Amino acid sequence: MIRHLSVETRGKGLYEITGPVQALVRESEVEEGLCTAMIQHTSASLTIQENADPSARRDLEAWMERHVPEGDPHFTHTSEGPDDMPSHIRAALTATTLSVPVVDGRLALGTWQGIYLWEHRRRGSRRSVVVHLGS
Amino acid sequence: MIRHLSVETRGKGLYEITGPVQALVRESEVEEGLCTAMIQHTSASLTIQENADPSARRDLEAWMERHVPEGDPHFTHTSEGPDDMPSHIRAALTATTLSVPVVDGRLALGTWQGIYLWEHRRRGSRRSVVVHLGS
Amino acid sequence: MIRHLSVETRGKGLYEITGPVQALVRESEVEEGLCTAMIQHTSASLTIQENADPSARRDLEAWMERHVPEGDPHFTHTSEGPDDMPSHIRAALTATTLSVPVVDGRLALGTWQGIYLWEHRRRGSRRSVVVHLGS
Numbered sequence: 001m002i003r004h005l006s007v008e009t010r011g012k013g014l015y016e017i018t019g020p021v022q023a024l025v026r027e028s029e030v031e032e033g034l035c036t037a038m039i040q041h042t043s044a045s046l047t048i049q050e051n052a053d054p055s056a057r058r059d060l061e062a063w064m065e066r067h068v069p070e071g072d073p074h075f076t077h078t079s080e081g082p083d084d085m086p087s088h089i090r091a092a093l094t095a096t097t098l099s100v101p102v103v104d105g106r107l108a109l110g111t112w113q114g115i116y117l118w119e120h121r122r123r124g125s126r127r128s129v130v131v132h133l134g135s
Numbered sequence: 136m137i138r139h140l141s142v143e144t145r146g147k148g149l150y151e152i153t154g155p156v157q158a159l160v161r162e163s164e165v166e167e168g169l170c171t172a173m174i175q176h177t178s179a180s181l182t183i184q185e186n187a188d189p190s191a192r193r194d195l196e197a198w199m200e201r202h203v204p205e206g207d208p209h210f211t212h213t214s215e216g217p218d219d220m221p222s223h224i225r226a227a228l229t230a231t232t233l234s235v236p237v238v239d240g241r242l243a244l245g246t247w248q249g250i251y252l253w254e255h256r257r258r259g260s261r262r263s264v265v266v267h268l269g270s
Numbered sequence: 271m272i273r274h275l276s277v278e279t280r281g282k283g284l285y286e287i288t289g290p291v292q293a294l295v296r297e298s299e300v301e302e303g304l305c306t307a308m309i310q311h312t313s314a315s316l317t318i319q320e321n322a323d324p325s326a327r328r329d330l331e332a333w334m335e336r337h338v339p340e341g342d343p344h345f346t347h348t349s350e351g352p353d354d355m356p357s358h359i360r361a362a363l364t365a366t367t368l369s370v371p372v373v374d375g376r377l378a379l380g381t382w383q384g385i386y387l388w389e390h391r392r393r394g395s396r397r398s399v400v401v402h403l404g405s
Contacts, residue, residue, distance in 0.1 A: 002302055002371050002373055002378070033267070033269070034169075034171055034267050034269060034304075036304055036371065038370055038378065039380075040378070040379065040380030040381075040383065041380055041382075041383070042318065042319050042320040042326075042380070042382055042383055047227050048177065048231040048232070049226075050177040050223055053212055053214075055211045055212035056212040056220065056223050058211065058212075059209070059210050059211055059212045059220050060223060060224060060227060062209055063203070063207075063209070063224050066209065067202075068333070072333075074329070074332055074333070074336065076329055077323060077326040077328075077329045079323075085329050088319060088320055088326050088329075089329075089333050092317050092319065092330060092363075092364055093227075093228055093363055093364070094227055094228070095230070095232075095365070096365070096368065097318070097369045097370065098231065098232050099171045099173065099234055099267075099369055100173055101171065101265045101266075101267040103137055103265070108137070108173065108175070108265045109175065110174075110175030110176055110263065111175075112176075112177055113175060113176070113231075128380065130371045130373070131371075132303070132304050132369075132371040134303070134304060134404065134405065168402070169304075169306055169402050169404060182362050182366075183366040184312050184358060185312040185358055188347060188349075190346045190347035191347040191358050193346065193347075194344070194345050194347045194355050194358075194359075195358060195359060195362060197344055198338070198342075198344070198359050202337075228362075228363055229362055229363070230365070230366070230367075233367050234308065234367045234369055234402075235367065236272050236400045236401075236402040238400070243272070243308070243310070243400045244310065245309075245311055245312070246310075247312055248310065248312055248366075269404065270404065
């Protein structure tokens, strides 16, 4: 089964999508299998991160701001704004596709794990994630 | 087929798990298919790396120590110790899930490739990896 | 279905392989499924990146040259040349495996996405990518 997930972002940061992905697992009726998500953009990405303390996500975002900053004078790909080229680099350093096993009809995530869409553009936008469920 | 692999770590560094994963491929009797591994933690990760010279793994670890150091004064997520937030960033920069094709009943790794669990916490612990085998 | 893709590189940089991978999807006759690619090397990697403006790929390469430079005096794994250890780190920071859903017999990539082999060695060489197609 393949479904498209549409996620509205409102600027840089991590947006949890574990719930909507788990809903697709349920809809698929896959009991034991594999759930793969791919984000259809190169200026946003996916990551599995700690779902408890929001300070961990803020520190992740802040680390990226310091290490892949906007306005780096070395960038030549600047026509789409100062936050565009850093967003491609951040996407390359994180994940575009993730595969999570399904056990007993549920994503086999660890207790502290959540699936996140990581928006790298300032403005945010409507993002599309393709989800495949197989056995 | 889905199995859980338990890996005991004794501090930061790369621990090879190619052998145990290959044993699960054999147990599954999959001859041609796909083997997916996911680590159920956000302070350890997975990577496919060079399996010959241990100096490559030491240099990898040392690069992370220099670029995602403990005790970065910018971190606010510090309640679980100075090595906790760096471990989440290191996990985001490497891989939480990996998928390796299976050919003739074996992982189709290159000659110099091994699958490694990368422990990012000082103390180490018992880590859990979920392995899915499908055709 | 599993196939090997052979890609000739001529030095550092991103080489698009979307076309050859899509050709394998067609050959497999998979209409709805999952396409997984794994590169069998630890000094080259895979990434899904912007396929329109080549300046984005040049800036990606340049960012890596600045952040994971050749000749870092901390490296001890130097017997295979000054570009070898940086190439392992760059591979760890990007992707060795990627899984892309297949919809209507085509890779479900976004409009601006292409699949790239990222060569991290100066000289380049013949690189091997294993591609698995399943439903």
